[in-house]
Amino acid sequence: xxxxxxxxxxxxxxxxxxxxxxxxxxxxxxxxxxxxxxxxxxxxxxxxxxxxxxxxxxxxxxxxxxxxxxxxxxxxxxxxxxxxxxxxxxxxxxxxxxxxxxxxxxxxxxxxxxxxxxxxxxxxxxxxxxxxxxxxxxxxxxxxxxxxxxxxxxxxxxxxxxxxxxxxxxxxxxxxxxxxxxxxxxxxxxxxxxxxxxxxxxxxxxxxxxxxxxxxxxxxxxxxxxxxxxxxxxxxxxxxxxxxxxxxxxxxxxxxxxxxxxxxxxxxxxxxxxxxxxxxxxxxxxxxxxxxxxxxxxxxxxxxxxxxxxxxxxxxxxxxxxxxxxxxxxxxxxxxxxxxxxxxxxxxxxxxxxxxxxxxxxxxxxxxxxxxxxxxxxxxxxxxxxxxxxxxxxxxxxxxxxxxxxxxxxxxxxxxxxxxxxxxxxxxxxxxxxxxxxxxxxxxxxxxxxxxxxxxxxxxxxxxxxxxxxxxxxxxxxxxxxxxxxxxxxxxxxxxxxxxxxxxxxxxxxxxxxxxxxxxxxxxxxxxxxxxxxxxxxxxxxxxxxxxxxxxxxxxxxxxxxxxxxxxxxxxxxxxxxxxxxxxxxxxxxxxxxxxxxxxxxxxxxxxxxxxxxxxxxxxxxxxxxxxxxxxxxxxxxxxxxxxxxxxxxxxxxxxxxxxxxxxxxxxxxxxxxxxxxxxxxxxxxxxxxxxxxxxxxxxxxxxxxxxxxxxxxxxxxxxxxxxxxxxxxxxxxxxxxxxxxxxxxxxxxxxxxxxxxxxxxxxxxxxxxxxxxxxxxxxxxxxxxxxxxxxxxxxxxxxxxxxxxxxxxxxxxxxxxxxxxxxxxxxxxxxxxxxxxxxxxxxxxxxxxxxxxxxxxxxxxxxxxxxxxxxxxxxxxxxxxxxxxxxxxxxxxxxxxxxxxxxxxxxxxxxxxxxxxxxxxxxxxxxxxxxxxxxxxxxxxxxxxxxxxxxxxxx
DNA sequence: GCAAGGTC
Numbered sequence: 030x031x032x033x034x035x036x037x038x039x040x041x042x043x044x045x046x047x048x049x050x051x052x053x054x055x056x057x058x059x060x061x062x063x064x065x066x067x068x069x070x071x072x073x074x075x076x077x078x079x080x081x082x083x084x085x086x087x088x089x090x091x092x093x094x095x096x097x098x099x100x101x102x103x104x105x106x107x108x109x110x111x112x113x114x115x116x117x118x119x120x121x122x123x124x125x126x127x128x129x130x131x132x133x134x135x136x137x138x139x140x141x142x143x144x145x146x147x148x149x150x151x152x153x154x155x156x157x158x159x160x161x162x163x164x165x166x167x168x169x170x171x172x173x174x175x176x177x178x179x180x181x182x183x184x185x186x187x188x189x190x191x192x193x194x195x196x197x198x199x200x201x202x203x204x205x206x207x208x209x210x211x212x213x214x215x216x217x218x219x220x221x222x223x224x225x226x227x228x229x230x231x232x233x234x235x236x237x238x239x240x241x242x243x244x245x246x247x248x249x250x251x252x253x254x255x256x257x258x259x260x261x262x263x264x265x266x267x268x269x270x271x272x273x274x275x276x277x278x279x280x281x282x283x284x285x286x287x288x289x290x291x292x293x294x295x296x297x298x299x300x301x302x303x304x305x306x307x308x309x310x311x312x313x314x315x316x317x318x319x320x321x322x323x324x325x326x327x328x329x330x331x332x333x334x335x336x337x338x339x340x341x342x343x344x345x346x347x348x349x350x351x352x353x354x355x356x357x358x359x360x361x362x363x364x365x366x367x368x369x370x371x372x373x374x375x376x377x378x379x380x381x382x383x384x385x386x387x388x389x390x391x392x393x394x395x396x397x398x399x400x401x402x403x404x405x406x407x408x409x410x411x412x413x414x415x416x417x418x419x420x421x422x423x424x425x426x427x428x429x430x431x432x433x434x435x436x437x438x439x440x441x442x443x444x445x446x447x448x449x450x451x452x453x454x455x456x457x458x459x460x461x462x463x464x465x466x467x468x469x470x471x472x473x474x475x476x477x478x479x480x481x482x483x484x485x486x487x488x489x490x491x492x493x494x495x496x497x498x499x500x501x502x503x504x505x506x507x508x509x510x511x512x513x514x515x516x517x518x519x520x521x522x523x524x525x526x527x528x529x530x531x532x533x534x535x536x537x538x539x540x541x542x543x544x545x546x547x548x549x550x551x552x553x554x555x556x557x558x559x560x561x562x563x564x565x566x567x568x569x570x571x572x573x574x575x576x577x578x579x580x581x582x583x584x585x586x587x588x589x590x591x592x593x594x595x596x597x598x599x600x601x602x603x604x605x606x607x608x609x610x611x612x613x614x615x616x617x618x619x620x621x622x623x624x625x626x627x628x629x630x631x632x633x634x635x636x637x638x639x640x641x642x643x644x645x646x647x648x649x650x651x652x653x654x655x656x657x658x659x660x661x662x663x664x665x666x667x668x669x670x671x672x673x674x675x676x677x678x679x680x681x682x683x684x685x686x687x688x689x690x691x692x693x694x695x696x697x698x699x700x701x702x703x704x705x706x707x708x709x710x711x712x713x714x715x716x717x718x719x720x721x722x723x724x725x726x727x728x729x730x731x732x733x734x735x736x737x738x739x740x741x742x743x744x745x746x747x748x749x750x751x752x753x754x755x756x757x758x759x760x761x762x763x764x765x766x767x768x769x770x771x772x773x774x775x776x777x778x779x780x781x782x783x784x785x786x787x788x789x790x791x792x793x794x795x796x797x798x799x800x801x802x803x804x805x806x807x808x809x810x811x812x813x814x815x816x817x818x819x820x821x822x823x824x825x826x827x828x829x830x831x832x833x834x835x836x837x838x839x840x841x842x843x844x845x846x847x848x849x850x851x852x853x854x855x856x857x858x859x860x861x862x863x864x865x866x867x868x869x870x871x872x873x874x875x876x877x878x879x880x881x882x883x884x885x886x887x888x889x890x891x892x893x894x895x896x897x898x899x900x901x902x903x904x905x906x907x908x909x910x911x912x913x914x915x916x917x918x919x920x921x922x923x924x925x926x927x928x929x930x931x932x933x934x935x936x937x938x939x940x941x942x943x944x945x946x947x948x949x950x951x952x953x954x955x956x957x958x959x960x961x962x963x964x965x966x967x968x969x970x971x972x973x974x975x976x977x978x979x980x981x982x983x984x985x
Numbered sequence: 986g987c988a989a990g991g992t993c
Contacts, residue, residue, distance in 0.1 A: 044992060069993050093991025107986065115987095127993090154991055210989075217988030225987080241986080248988045582990065 035076070038144035040088040040178075041135065041162050043155060045069050047183070048090035051148055054188045055086065065089055065134035072138065079192060087138055091131050094154075095161040096122040098210045100218070107226065108710060112219040113666070116659040120211060124165065132165050139166040139173070146176045147198060153641060154579075157206035159198045204647040205640035211651060212633060213249055216658050220247035220624075223662070224613070227669055232680040234609065236594045245613065246593055249630050250578045254586045255595050256625035257571045259606045259614040261563045268559030274302035275555065276309060278477075278484050278547045284537030286548075289315075289477060289484035295555065305482060306552040312480040313550055317543040319476035327468040327531070329418075329522040333433040333459050335580035336573055338452075340566040341459070345528045346451050347602055350565055350584035356452045389464060395438035396457060405461060405525040416521060418466045434460045458525050465522035470531060475539045479547070488536035562603035575627035576634045608679035616672035620665060698744055698781060699757040703731035709781075711744050711760060720797075721760075721781050733781045734797035736788070738768035745778070752782025762788075768795055 042048035048070070052060055056075035065072050073088040104110055104118040124132045139145060145166055149155035163175055176195035180187050225245045234243060275295035280287045296302050331337070339350035348356075396406040408414045435457045441450060474487040523529060563571070568587060572578055578586050590596040595610030606614070614625045623629075636654065639645035665672075698709045701723040709721050709731065719742050721733040735742070741763040748756040762777045769775075769791060779788045 067993090091991090092993050095991090097990095098988090112987095150991085158991065206990080213988040213990085215988085219987085221987035244986055246987060250989065579990070581992085585989085 035083045035085045036144055037085045037087065037142040038146050039135070039139050039142040039166070040086060040146045040148055042088070042090040042148040043150050043158060044092060045071065045090045047148065048073065048088050050183045051180075051188055052086075052088040054183070054185050055088075055192060060088075065130075066137070067092075067130035067134055070131055070134060072134070077192070079195070084144070087142065089134060089138065091135075091158060091162060092128070094158055095124055095128055095131060095165060097125050098122050098214050100214075107222050112222040112226075113659065113662055115215050115219040115222075116655050116662070118215075120214065122161070122164075135162065135165050136169045139170045142170070142173070144174045144176060146178055146192070146195065148178045148180070151179055151181055153202045153206050153637070156199050156202035160200070160203040163198065199641075201643045202641050205637040208640060208647045208651050208654075209633065209637055212654050212658070215655060216662075217246070217248045219662055220665075221245070223666065224672065228672065228676060230685045231673070231683060232676050233683055234594075234680060236609075244593065245609075246589070247624075248586075248589075249633065250582070250586045251589045251593075251595075252625050253575065253577050253627040253630055254568065254572060255590055255606065255610050256614060256627065257568060258563055258590065258596050258604045259611055259625065261560065262606050262611070265559040265562065270556040270558065271297060272299075272554060272556050273297050274299060275553055276302070276306055276482065276484075277549070277551050277553055278315070278479065279549045280315070280537075280545055281548045282537045282545075285535060287475065287486045287488075287536045287539075289475075289486045289547075292476075292483040292485055302552060308480045309482055309550060313547055315477040315479045315484070315545050315547055317475060317539045317541055318478050318483075319474065320539055320541050321474045323472050323474065325470050325472045327470070327523070327529075329462040329465055329467060329526065330459060330529075332463050333456065335433065336569055336583060338433055338456070339584060340569050341455060341528070342452060343565040343569075343602055345455065346448075347600075348448065348451070349588075349598070349602070350569060351588045352448065353452065354581075354584050356446075356448050392435055392460065393464065396435070396461065398438055399440055399457075402458060402461060402525055409461060409465060416466055418464060455528070458527065462522040462526040465525065466519075468521045468523045468531070469519045470533075472533070473536060475536065479550070486536055488534045562599075562605055565598070565602040565604070568604060571627075575631055577627055577630050612675040612679050613672070615678070616675035617665070619671040619675060620668045622661060622665065624661070624665075698760065699752075700754070701731050702754070709733070711742060734792065735762075735781070736764070736769075736791040736795040737797055738764045738791065738795040740765045747778070749780040749782050749784060751784040752780060757782040764791065770794065 040048070040051070042051060052073035052075065055077050056073070060073045060075040063072050063074070069092065070090045073086075075086050075088075077084050077086045098120055099105070100115065101119040101121065104115060110118065145163065147159040147162060149159045149162075159177060167173060175198065177198040178191040178195055180191035221244065224247060225243070228245055229243050236243060273295040274297075275293075276291045278289040278291075280289070333341075335354075339353050342348040342353040343350060390410070393406050393409055397403050397410070399406070409416050433456055435453070439453065441453075445453070470489060472487055472489060474485060476483060476485045478484075520531075523531065565587065569583055572583050572586070577583070590604070590610065591598060593609075594607055595613070596604050596606050598604050617624045633654065636645065636650040640647050640650060698711055698721050701709050703723065709723050712720055712722050719735040719739045721735065723731040739762050743761050744758050745761050747759040749759060757780060759778050759780055762779050764773065764775050764777065766775050773787065773791065777787060779785045781788065
């Protein structure tokens with residue numbers, strides 16, 4: 030390390046704020062600042078000594094990743110190739126245009142340096158960015174000593190320790206990210222192009238896309254996120270409520286009312302419930318068997334992670350995660366490091382180490398000045414109050430982003446919106462709560478016995494309220510006093526954390542052995558309820574658990590679902606899939622693929638960990654993952670009829686076909702010589718005809734027609750050395766032997782640039798159209814039309830096997846055993862529609878059962894479905910009666926058919942049946958005399974004349 | 986016009 034003149038070291042941080050903070054700590058704010066080429070990434074200069082070696086330090090930054098992965102130019106246009114080629118197409122990492130200034134600064138500064146010190150975040154992405162910086166720097170200075178500083182907090186001691194203990198960058202960490210990037214790009218681009226080109230023009234979507242063209246994107250994170258939303262939605266749709274019974278007891282006294290719950294909870298057997306209930310009302314005297322006072326602690330939350338902040342802002346303020354991230358600094362705000370909120374909130378690690386604790390105390394001290402929570406901060410700092418508690422470490426540590434805490438006091442800034450105030454308040458109150466004692470309450474539990482059945486009630490008991498002289502402590506409520514001690518409830522952190530509160534209620538005093546007659550004793554019925562739609566906080570939890578996305582990107586994936594018209598969010602921040610979102614998931618699900626589940630991403634995450642640890646090589650996981658996904662992609666292409674069928678459930682077809690349907694697009698042959706704007710590509714029309722056409726169609730109609738006798742054609746990487754301007758890629762043709770003269774070869778490597786006489790001759794001999802020779806390959810190898818595009822019934826029959834029932838003579842859209850959609854239901858189910866009770870399944874012939882829908886859209890609407898799970902027959906009763914309904918019904922109809930046909934009970938779907946612990950009784954009626962009739966009331970409508978099982982409003 | 990991951 031030693032040398033005569035000081036070593037010059039270029040230090041690079043991941044973002045400008047970190048460069049500024051670290052340079053400030055190392056130089057003790059004795060530094061010079063100058064601009065670099067990038068206006069945001071300034072350069073700090075100072076002198077420093079590392080292990081006795083004087084160093085001239087230059088400190089600058091990047092802004093996240095410096096490079097992007099992209100396909101070679103040839104594959105970048107959507108129609109340039111079959112998307113399956115994107116699994117092998119060459120990719121490269123380049124510095125995008127908007128980062129070139131940063132690259133120039135780095136290269137300019139590194140030329141005069143001997144060392145490069147990398148201060149990127151200490152996670153995999155940070156390590157990858159480090160190697161991007163290394164690549165850019167070593168391009169102009171190959172003789173560098175490259176070091177990595179490892180730090181996790183912008184705290185003096187940690188920063189000084191990091192620079193005195195420099196290590197080498199970790200290639201394995203970076204490799205893991207390289208693999209992730211490549212897999213994401215190839216999978217995302219291939220599936221996005223495929224499904225967009227296939228479906229965009231084939232259906233009437235009617236979305237207001239504005240100037241944007243509709244993109245049906247697929248991504249390894251966004252699709253599983255959609256999957257969570259759809260899966261919950263299906264669970265709700267398929268939910269079959271179960272009726273249960275429970276016995277409730279209430280008792281009024283001078284101190285109030287106690288509501289006792291049956292300790293059996295609820296039971297599903299009516300006869301059994303009635304028997305027990307009769308025993309109770311025959312002998313209704315209650316005896317108190319237990320009175321227990323117990324201290325209960327309610328702990329403050331853990332320090333805030335980004336996800337936790339998003340979840341709580343959504344829960345407390347109904348603020349979307351995306352909006353919270355905008356309000357929260359360090360993300361999308363231009364010049365965010367000069368923004369007042371940034372000055373007030375900065376991500377800092379809260380540690381229990383001495384400097385951390387001092388730091389924490391400083392933050393609390395600053396907050397004493399606040400008019401609202403200032404007095405609480407004062408109490409926190411008063412040792413006599415005993416309110417202080419060292420914070421728990423928390424369960425969410427990504428090693429790169431420390432918990433969020435306030436760093437600067439503010440009573441509100443002029444530039445702040447309501448939302449800024451809210452987020453700041455949440456961060457500060459959360460922080461103060463984290464360093465506070467838990468709330469303490471004394472809870473009383475009372476158990477009683479009625480005819481051998483046990484009931485219990487719990488809550489807080491008030492015996493006296495006279496405890497006012499305890500200095501500094503906020504007395505909440507005195508709950509129980511014995512001769513020896515008083516059990517009291519202290520709110521502690523709840524005093525400052527206004528977003529949480531004690532639950533529970535008060536109950537009167539009971540003594541052991543006391544006897545009383547219940548005021549009410551009722552047998553009540555109820556039905557279990559499905560889970561609610563996913564809230565934004567639920568969705569974030571699902572993603573976090575499955576490892577979908579990172580802190581910084583989860584909100585983006587959620588927003589993408591809304592932007593792509595895959596899901597909607599209601600006023601309660603709950604998500605439902607749109608028709609489009611549901612259809613896409615349904616399509617892949619029907620193919621048997623779980624591309625919409627989180628497993629793929631989870632497996633990738635495991636693979637990345639293995640690469641990080643060095644137990645697997647990047648090349649291995651790339652090969653295996655891409656091979657698997659390519660096979661999956663090819664299969665999805667073959668099964669695209671499933672996607673069509675799913676779309677047809679919800680949307681009308683257009684008279685156009687998706688481009689993917691019209692043309693089997695091959696590779697680029699040459700640049701179009703006519704428009705000079707687009708490429709000429711090999712295409713195959715639906716009639717099987719090959720041509721080389723301009724991608725600028727219909728603006729440019731340049732086309733080269735090819736012989737009608739071609740059975741196969743593929744663009745090769747060989748180029749013609751005659752035709753100009755080049756390159757003109759040669760095409761490998763295969764001709765049908767019976768359709769060309771015997772002196773021509775079946776295989777031919779040809780050029781469409783004009784030099785190829787053989788091709789010209791065969792075009793002249795065979796013509797450019799396909800031969801309609803019965804029995805030849807030409808007639809049977811034509812493109813398979815899609816389900817609903819068959820305008821010619823004969824051609825449909827010719828296709829052979831129905832993809833639904835595997836029988837011949839019809840296609841899957843006309844399959845008699847197929848689920849009905851709105852347009853077809855009437856004709857299918859008219860045979861036995863007399864009186865609405867005797868319809869036969871048109872698949873198995875067995876009588877259908879009549880049921881009533883209980884879905885949000887169709888509550889109370891009757892339908893018929895086959896009792897057999899094998900048959901998917903389903904029809905609305907009002908459709909049978911001839912009431913053809915409007916297009917809107919296509920969706921609700923499909924819902925019903927799903928519920929009846931087993932979606933989501935079929936392959937790979939969880940079924941919500943039998944979920945217990947749903948709604949509970951909350952009304953009281955009367956005590957019955959012994960014997961019949963049994964008293965109670967219906968849970969569904971509240972009518973005391975019947976139970977929920979006989980309720981006329983009850984759904985299926 | 987595609988992914989997801991950093992960040993101004």
